[in-house]
Amino acid sequence: MSRDEINYRAISDAARIRLLASPIRHELVDTLAALGGEASAVELALQLGRPADGLYYHLRLLCKANLIDEQEDEPGAERRYRLCGKGDAPLRLSYKTGDNANTAALHKFAHGLLQVAKQDFENALDTPGTVVEGPQRQLWAARNKGWLSSEELREANTLLERLCELMSNPRTPERNQLMSCAFVLAPVTPRPIRRTQDE
Template sequence: MPRTFDRRAIHDTAQIRLLASPVRQELVDTLAALGGEASVADLAEQLGRPADGLYYHLRVLCRGGLVREVEPAEGEERRYRLAGTGDAPLRLAYRAGRAGNLAALGRFARGLLRIATRDFEEALRLEDVAVSGPRRELWTARNKGWLGPKDLEEVNRLIERLCELTSQPRAPGRERLMSLAFVLAPIRPRAKRRPRPQP
């Protein structure tokens, strides 16, 4: 049975600010990729980071209400779970305009793009990464073109499907952890610069 894609959205600006940290973004994303709950050792292994360095960020995420600590069984290590229900990645609610959450969203986007750049550069060094063909694993591109309302509806449908596919937890036949980052934004023509007067 296909999993229902969880469309939980974070509206709270303070919570979005917590996710400006690339480490915290990765923790939340990795928790989702591991089924919504994981031990610190599992998170450290997937992130290639020492477990000791993750506790601070996990405590911050817990205080912010994005993650909760699960009471461990006797003799087990600490486990953390995404807050709320479901195991899909958290999504952000955008409030555009001057009264919106622009600064927090901008910091989040910069952190996300830093992670994406690092992931791409590290993948370039891999010997076994597929760079062409139907099972290609490595892409980077920027496209710029004109869309009508129907085109935009299709783009959003395809992006939503990509999010569903790249948010699946590990299962038999899905052993390669992948990262997908993108930006879709309307572009307004910039005002022409006036030529500087000649001295």
């Protein structure tokens, strides 16, 4: 698949999904998107609180997979990286549940995503001044389990899509808080009763 053919709303290639299962590479792509789709390694390092020289290995892997592109305007200029693909839509994955390689890659991706979310939550929890209640709340972890009608499921997906749109807007003077949001929406099916050896 060429750079121009990548659709950030439908990445289905198992190798690319596995590459993004790494929490640091996931963070690099998300942070690159949050910075408007293009940034230098130094700018990315400042946002991630990591040394820039530790990012180049992961940036090279993302370039090799045609997920990002390295830019160099003139010899000696600072290397910049930009998201490949058309449009400004955030990176999304296409779930092919009948494809074993795709499913295995998605298992790894979900694990990495939840690791990053855990780190973000714990860092914010330990940061003085984090707002934890009211309309400007910055920190929230919750899990709900309940019954939805078809109409309510459509509404839930619309609200989640709207949240993704809000968080995909470019940075502006008013839009000055970098936030992280991770969610999992999944159907729950009854599992067989597990019996202990004593029964």
